[in-house]
Every structure is written in C-alpha cells, then in structure tokens.
Amino acid sequence: MPTAPFNTNTSRSDPYKNYRFKVKWDGNYVAGVNKVSMLKRSTEVIKHRTGGDPSGVHVSPGQSTYDPITLEQGITYDVTFEQWANKVWDDHNATGTDPDASLKDFRKDITIELFNEAGQKVLGYNVYRCWVSEFQALPELDGSGNAIAIQHLKLENEGWERDTSVLEPTETTFTDPAS
Numbered sequence: 001m002p003t004a005p006f007n008t009n010t011s012r013s014d015p016y017k018n019y020r021f022k023v024k025w026d027g028n029y030v031a032g033v034n035k036v037s038m039l040k041r042s043t044e045v046i047k048h049r050t051g052g053d054p055s056g057v058h059v060s061p062g063q064s065t066y067d068p069i070t071l072e073q074g075i076t077y078d079v080t081f082e083q084w085a086n087k088v089w090d091d092h093n094a095t096g097t098d099p100d101a102s103l104k105d106f107r108k109d110i111t112i113e114l115f116n117e118a119g120q121k122v123l124g125y126n127v128y129r130c131w132v133s134e135f136q137a138l139p140e141l142d143g144s145g146n147a148i149a150i151q152h153l154k155l156e157n158e159g160w161e162r163d164t165s166v167l168e169p170t171e172t173t174f175t176d177p178a179s
C-alpha cells in the first residue's frame with residue numbers, strides 16, 4: 001500500500017499549488033516577486049569500466065551543480081533588485097578605470113517559502129551564497145502592447161536545501177455562515 005502524501009493532514013490528497021510563495025533576503029520579504037524559476041540540481045555521471053570486465057560500463061556520481069534561479073518582479077519604485085545587482089558591478093560609482101564591487105556583501109542567502117491555500121507556510125528552501133549574474137531593468141517596451149513591465153534577476157548559487165524547521169501545518173476548517 002502506498003504511503004499517504006501528507007502526514008498531518010491525512011485526508012488531503014491535492015498537492016500544493018505553485019502560486020502562493022514569498023522570497024526573503026536580508027531578513028525581509030521582497031515585495032512583488034511574481035515568478036521564481038525552479039530549483040534544480042544536476043550531478044555529473046562518471047562512467048568507468050574495469051579492465052577485462054565484459055559486463056559493461058559502471059557509473060558513479062561526480063560533482064553536483066545548481067542551476068541559476070531567476071526571479072521576476074513587476075516594475076515599481078521598489079529598488080531592491082537593482083540595489084543587489086549594483087553590489088556586483090556598479091559602473092556609476094566607479095573610481096578610476098575599474099568598476100566598484102561590494103565584495104563584502106554581494107552574496108546573500110535567500111529563502112523561498114511556499115504556502116497552502118489558507119496562507120499557512122508548508123515548505124521552505126534556503127538557497128546559499130547567491131549573487132546576481134544578470135539583471136534586466138526594463139523589458140522590451142511596446143507602445144501597442146498590453147502587458148505588465150517585468151524586471152528579472154538571475155541568481156547564481158552554491159546550493160540549496162529544504163528548511164526542515166518548517167513542519168506540515170494542521171489545516172483548519174470553518175463553517176460559513178456560522179450557525
């Protein structure tokens with residue numbers, strides 16, 4: 001018999017939705033993040049064969065790499081994305097011929113949190129030593145378009161792990177209207 005998909009809420013069978021999430025860095029939630037790319041880890045495959053063994057190729061795990069994470073945010077007066085991007089390379093404040101970089105704090109750990117339909121935190125992932133490798137301040141502008149202006153932040157990272165302190169919440173029930 002297969003195991004139940006949820007330990008605490010054993011009557012729940014629906015997986016969590018992907019549209020209730022928050023992103024946090026420097027201890028604060030980042031306003032208006034409307035899209036986060038997937039968290040993906042890949043491990044190289046090392047193939048080897050023992051001499052004289054006709055049975056075929058053996059495989060072993062090699063180095064693991066973590067794909068960059070892209071965050072998207074509707075453009076407002078919030079400068080959070082731009083400020084972080086400028087820590088890596090800020091030509092505007094450069095002195096001499098070399099651009100300034102904020103070597104002390106251009107890397108940040110971020111947290112990505114997933115919430116259920118009732119707004120209860122159900123999962124958290126900590127992403128380590130992120131830094132901005134790409135910043136798109138403005139999208140392509142189109143005078144005859146009908147879309148939201150979105151800016152992008154591409155974050156290189158050195159790994160992520162599930163936040164095991166986030167436990168499955170007990171889902172509540174209510175009666176509306178109250179009797």
